[in-house]
Amino acid sequence: xxxxxxxxDGELNVDERxxxxxxxxxxxxxxxxxxxxxxxxxxQIFETYTTVVxxxxxxxxxxxxxxxxxxxxxxxxxxxxxxxxxxAAEEGGDASKRYKYPLAKFMWYGFLCNVLLxxxxxGLIISxxxxxG
Numbered sequence: 049x050x051x052x053x054x055x056x057d058g059e060l061n062v063d064e065r066x067x068x069x070x071x072x073x074x075x076x077x078x079x080x081x082x083x084x085x086x087x088x089x090x091x092q093i094f095e096t097y098t099t100v101v102x103x104x105x106x107x108x109x110x111x112x113x114x115x116x117x118x119x120x121x122x123x124x125x126x127x128x129x130x131x132x133x134x135x136a137a138e139e140g141g142d143a144s145k146r147y148k149y150p151l152a153k154f155m156w157y158g159f160l161c162n163v164l165l166x167x168x169x170x171g172l173i174i175s176x177x178x179x180x181g
Contacts, residue, residue: 072084072088078141079141080141081142081143082140084141085133085137089129089130089146092129093126099163100119100122100158100159102166104165107169109169110165110169111165111169114161115162115166118158118162118165119158120158121161122158124158128155129146129147129149131149132145132146135148
């Protein structure tokens with residue numbers, strides 16, 4: 049509908065028709081906090097996995113060993129961070145306990161290293177200093 053015309057009953061604006069889904073539970077009970085801990089863990093996997101894989105593939109062209117190490121660091125850190133989230137959920141949903149395992153924070157270092165290695169490899173390929181094939 050046009051913005052200057054009145055809406056009919058039941059008619060929605062475009063912005064109202066295509067709202068993003070609410071991925072988290074509302075409330076403050078321990079069950080809601082526990083659900084949100086697990087949900088956040090899953091959401092972080094979706095947010096980082098594709099970047100790690102694609103930059104890892106690109107990085108492996110020029111820096112295979114460094115990329116393998118950084119991907120392994122990401123995987124170990126990701127596992128420990130997910131375990132920390134799961135245990136935090138069991139203990140009442142306090143998400144601040146997600147980094148309880150010492151290697152959990154290394155997920156982010158592995159992620160960053162993969163991105164940098166992938167960008168560096170692309171730079172070498174574009175500049176002609178590395179040939180593919």
